[in-house]
Amino acid sequence: MIGIFDSGVGGLTVVRAIMSYLPEYDITYFGDTARTPYGTKSAETVAGYTIENIDFLISKGAKIIIVACNTASSIATEYVNGKYDVPIFEVITPAVEMATAVSKNSAIGIIGTRATIRSGIYKKKIVKINPAAKVYSEPCPLLVSLVEEGWLKKPETAMIVKKYLHPLKVRQIDTIILGCTHYPMLKDVIQRKIGKRVNIIDSSLAVADKVKTFLKNRPEIEASLTKNDTSRIFVSDVTDQFEQAARYILNRKVLLEHVRR
Amino acid sequence: MIGIFDSGVGGLTVVRAIMSYLPEYDITYFGDTARTPYGTKSAETVAGYTIENIDFLISKGAKIIIVACNTASSIATEYVNGKYDVPIFEVITPAVEMATAVSKNSAIGIIGTRATIRSGIYKKKIVKINPAAKVYSEPCPLLVSLVEEGWLKKPETAMIVKKYLHPLKVRQIDTIILGCTHYPMLKDVIQRKIGKRVNIIDSSLAVADKVKTFLKNRPEIEASLTKNDTSRIFVSDVTDQFEQAARYILNRKVLLEHVRR
Numbered sequence: 430m431i432g433i434f435d436s437g438v439g440g441l442t443v444v445r446a447i448m449s450y451l452p453e454y455d456i457t458y459f460g461d462t463a464r465t466p467y468g469t470k471s472a473e474t475v476a477g478y479t480i481e482n483i484d485f486l487i488s489k490g491a492k493i494i495i496v497a498c499n500t501a502s503s504i505a506t507e508y509v510n511g512k513y514d515v516p517i518f519e520v521i522t523p524a525v526e527m528a529t530a531v532s533k534n535s536a537i538g539i540i541g542t543r544a545t546i547r548s549g550i551y552k553k554k555i556v557k558i559n560p561a562a563k564v565y566s567e568p569c570p571l572l573v574s575l576v577e578e579g580w581l582k583k584p585e586t587a588m589i590v591k592k593y594l595h596p597l598k599v600r601q602i603d604t605i606i607l608g609c610t611h612y613p614m615l616k617d618v619i620q621r622k623i624g625k626r627v628n629i630i631d632s633s634l635a636v637a638d639k640v641k642t643f644l645k646n647r648p649e650i651e652a653s654l655t656k657n658d659t660s661r662i663f664v665s666d667v668t669d670q671f672e673q674a675a676r677y678i679l680n681r682k683v684l685l686e687h688v689r690r
Numbered sequence: 691m692i693g694i695f696d697s698g699v700g701g702l703t704v705v706r707a708i709m710s711y712l713p714e715y716d717i718t719y720f721g722d723t724a725r726t727p728y729g730t731k732s733a734e735t736v737a738g739y740t741i742e743n744i745d746f747l748i749s750k751g752a753k754i755i756i757v758a759c760n761t762a763s764s765i766a767t768e769y770v771n772g773k774y775d776v777p778i779f780e781v782i783t784p785a786v787e788m789a790t791a792v793s794k795n796s797a798i799g800i801i802g803t804r805a806t807i808r809s810g811i812y813k814k815k816i817v818k819i820n821p822a823a824k825v826y827s828e829p830c831p832l833l834v835s836l837v838e839e840g841w842l843k844k845p846e847t848a849m850i851v852k853k854y855l856h857p858l859k860v861r862q863i864d865t866i867i868l869g870c871t872h873y874p875m876l877k878d879v880i881q882r883k884i885g886k887r888v889n890i891i892d893s894s895l896a897v898a899d900k901v902k903t904f905l906k907n908r909p910e911i912e913a914s915l916t917k918n919d920t921s922r923i924f925v926s927d928v929t930d931q932f933e934q935a936a937r938y939i940l941n942r943k944v945l946l947e948h949v950r951r
Contacts, residue, residue, distance in 0.1 A: 463735050464725050469838070474724050474927045477950075543931075574835040577730070585850050592846070666735045670804075689738075 430455035430655050431640075432491025434482040437465035438577065438674040439610035440497030443520065444660065445678055446637035447495070451644070453656040457489050463665035463690045466573050467500040468542025468609070475544065479505035485663075485688065487515060492653045495636060496520065499541055499609045503548040516643070516650065523635035524606045525554040531628050532604040535562045538597035538623075541608030543568040551608060565600045569593040569609075576611040577670065581618075590615065591622045604628040614678075665690035691716035691916050692901075693752025695743040698726035699838065699932055700871035701758030702939040704781065705921065707898035708756070709940070712905070717921040718750050724926035724951045727834050728761040729803025729870070736805065740766035746924075746949065748776060753914045756897060757781065760802055760870050764809040777904070777911065784896035785867045786815040792889050793865040796823045799858035799884075802869030804829040812869060826861045830854040830870075837872040838931065842879075851876065852883045865889040875939075926951035 431451075433443055437460050444458055459482055461467075467475045479501045483494055494517045496502045502519035509517055528537050539551045546568040555562050571589055580586045597605065605627055607613055613631045620629055644651040663686045664671055675683045692712075694704055698721050705719055720743055722728075728736045740762045744755055755778045757763045763780035770778055789798050800812045807829040816823050832850055841847045858866065866888055868874055874892045881890055905912040924947045925932055936944045 463731060465730075469726075469929070469931065470724060470927045471929055570839055571832075571835055571841075574832055578831055580832075585846055585853070588846050588849070666731045668730070668732055670730065 430457050430490060431493050431495065432457050432459075432486030432489065433495045433497045434459040434461065434486060435498040435610055436461050436467040436500065438462075438671055438678070439573070441675055441678040442610050442613045442633040443495060443497035443636060446633040447640065448660075448679070450637040450641045453658050455655045455657055456660040457486060457491060458660065458662045459485055459688070460662070460664045460671065461690065462668065462671055466542070467498060468544045468573060469570060470544065472504045472544070472548075475501055476505045476508045480509065483509060483513065483517070487513070491515060492650065493640065494518065495640065497610055497633070497636070499632065500544045503541075503545045503550040518636055518640055518643075520610065520632040520636045521550055521554060523639040524608070524630050524632035525551060525558065527635045528604050528606050528628075528630045529555055529558045529562065531630070532562070534601070534603045535559055536600060536602045536604075537562055537564050538600070538602035538605040539564065539566040539608045540569045540593065540597070540605065540612065541566070542573065543570050545608050551606060563600070565597050565602060567593055567596055572615060573609065573611045576614045577674070579674070581614055586615070587618050587622065590618050594619070594622045598623060602627060604630060606630045607632060661686060663688050691718050691751060692754050692756065693718050693720075693747030693750065694756045694758045695720040695722065695747060696759040696871055697722050697728040697761065699723075699935040699939070700834070702936055703871050703874045703894040704756060704758035704897060706939055707894040708901065709921075711898040711902045714917040714919050716916045716918055718747060718752060719921065719923045720746055720949070721923070721925045721932065722951065723929065723932055727803070728759060729805045729834060730831060731805065733765045733805070733809070736762055737766045737769045741770065744770060744774065744778070748774070752776060753911065754901065755779065756901065758871055758894070758897070760893065761805045764802075764806045764811040779897055779901055779904075781871065781893040781897045782811055782815060782869075784900040785869070785891050785893035786812060786819065788896045789865050789867050789889075789891045790816055790819045790823065792891070793823070795862070795864045796820055797861060797863045797865075798823055798825050799861070799863035799866040800825065800827040800869045801830045801854065801858070801866065801873065802827070803834065804831050806869050812867060824861070826858050826863060828854055828857055833876060834870065834872045837875045838935070840935070842875055847876070848879050848883065851879050855880070855883045859884060863888060865891060867891045868893060922947060924949050
């Protein structure tokens, strides 16, 4: 099946996108809720957790892995590249390709966790595709907590989003990448604060599209994936909050299975 | 020496209080920064981490342990009681004793993480001392993130504090317990929003006072503690943010030692 992991609940936006683009495929998800968040932690620690998570999903039968966490994607991809037989997708490259394709003025904004922004990976990848691009990044560390608290519509959240986006707005970006899988939950308020003419790139949709194309071109891998439209969700810490958020994102009842970390 | 742990940086307010009340005593601190925060996680997970942390500090030579994390104190004390030869202090009881002593109208407010408030331990302990007490609790889950981001003086923080404290303010409490070791960093804004007549109980000072009294009454344990005015700080994830916060709280340069978790 398709194995997907994130530090917590955010990666379920990628599960939702895969369910919509590839509806019949079986999915196994791991949310490392006992050690969430990753975005405030060091590269070494995040890389170690990423390797553990990939090993876990492979042990459960994953034939494709999606690193549905931007922090892990931005830090750990270089550590895992070439180390595994299964193809490993991350959420950075598909979003970068989509952003460079739609931007007209080549002024692109990135928002993400502190660790993701510090890695500089978005800028590096964008400039590789379009050397003339102007890339502006802003870490938005509080947004993950606000999403996990369910403060999606509160005025404080709108104020904090406005404060974080202000430096990007003055740069007149025409495209913004949501560089964290939690942020699609705040898409409405982000659109309102950055301005309605700015394209919002949601990496969950970008990676699902990329995986779909990949499977079309690689029938031998496609054939190895089971297709019973079932999903299993593993978490390292079982909480009511995760269950509620998962039900909200996936719009269905979920059964959580516990893995000790 | 005296062993102290917390999920992250907050417990350093207890280290600061111990340094002030018992200046010559050696301290070993462990901040579980790779798995922080604890307050949003399940009781089972927090209890497991607490036992690991106590074992670690004993292996380093701790003769007294202070659980400088309200979440771990509220959840795990029952798991560890009687299991260890060394005395284990937690931050709940000293704050409860201080609050019941100073409150005149017996209307006491508690703020803490979701896990701490859910445990109901403050109410249980307060009512045991004063059965007529009226206890009102509010979880304030975003405050830990705001403190860790250093947003101590931002207007958004003041708005969020005001929103969290509003239900306590209308109850006309005369005493509030800061039921999380991060909250002393927000003491000024909390005092402003709850009203200047309300007593604020800082559990870091309450526990330091309790340990000082304990050592006076137990000279054999007091004699087993080394006194070179040195402190060691171990963390499970080394970040610039922790180092800056530690320097800010302790007002001295700190050297972080890494322990893998």
